Ligand code: SF4
């Protein structure tokens with residue numbers, strides 16, 4: 001067993017993974033934990049934190065490794081990671097994403113940007129930045145980004161080995177989804193090669209973000225009388241764009257009969273309707289478009305539409321103007 005390359009005061013090498021539901025961060029954390037403990041002989045722990053088990057909600061996975069003679073008595077979230085893995089570019093600038101990142105941290109970002117552009121995008125003060133277009137790999141291999149990112153991790157930490165992670169991937173997916181093992185291994189192997197890494201010294205271009213815990217906003221001293229909520233929440237501003245895993249439904253209005261089946265299937269109310277006068281002079285509701293801000297790419301609507309007016313497309317192959325418009329009149333419009 002190799003010595004851990006770096007540890008904190010308590011003797012731990014700490015990993016934080018930031019993602020949203022549907023991208024496999026929880027599974028990736030478990031695979032890493034098992035690879036380190038069961039295959040490589042370290043002591044350690046892993047756990048995830050997430051809200052409702054729903055595609056699109058924030059997920060954080062934490063892994064700790066220590067020498068076998070160190071007792072694991074810390075179960076709190078990782079605040080100063082030695083390895084930070086950001087599963088999606090779209091969440092990379094969320095507040096606190098880089099908190100606790102220092103010059104010794106390795107940051108892995110799933111993005112199509114080059115490493116210098118990614119540093120500016122993140123505002124990374126210092127550290128080793130690794131970029132990989134894991135979403136592109138996942139779309140091409142019909143898998144998820146997690147195994148591509150595990151491939152990168154097996155190359156950059158210096159102690160988590162390729163073979164250990166590969167064995168655990170085979171065991172984990174083999175138990176329940178044996179048919180997906182070859183594609184996941186291919187994704188993993190591509191992850192081990194298709195990344196770029198660069199170390200940035202602290203040059204003053206950006207300021208490091210120290211970890212801070214948000215204080216309690218409401219308490220017995222300042223809560224409204226009677227527990228009234230004066231500013232009720234609204235889902236109007238929610239943006240589920242980041243939840244999509246590379247695929248979107250496209251509405252072909254040329255085939256749509258406005259039967260409404262997709263609308264009652266969609267869990268996020270993405271379909272926009274308007275009253276129109278039909279040939280008989282009667283008012284009827286006609287499906288206008290998909291509002292992609294609210295679409296998380298679950299593709300249930302595509303399965304439901306029996307008129308083939310909804311079809312699945314790779315998101316980065318669809319023109320941006322079609323996503324803004326929300327529909328096509330002929331599916332040929334989506335072909336560049
Ligand atoms: S299910 Fe298909 S045909 Fe019916 S309204 Fe939706 S897109 Fe149109």
Ligand code: SF4
Nearest residue numbers: 266295296298299301
């Ligand atoms: S893929 Fe279809 S059903 Fe799923 S959120 Fe988007 S519009 Fe709604």
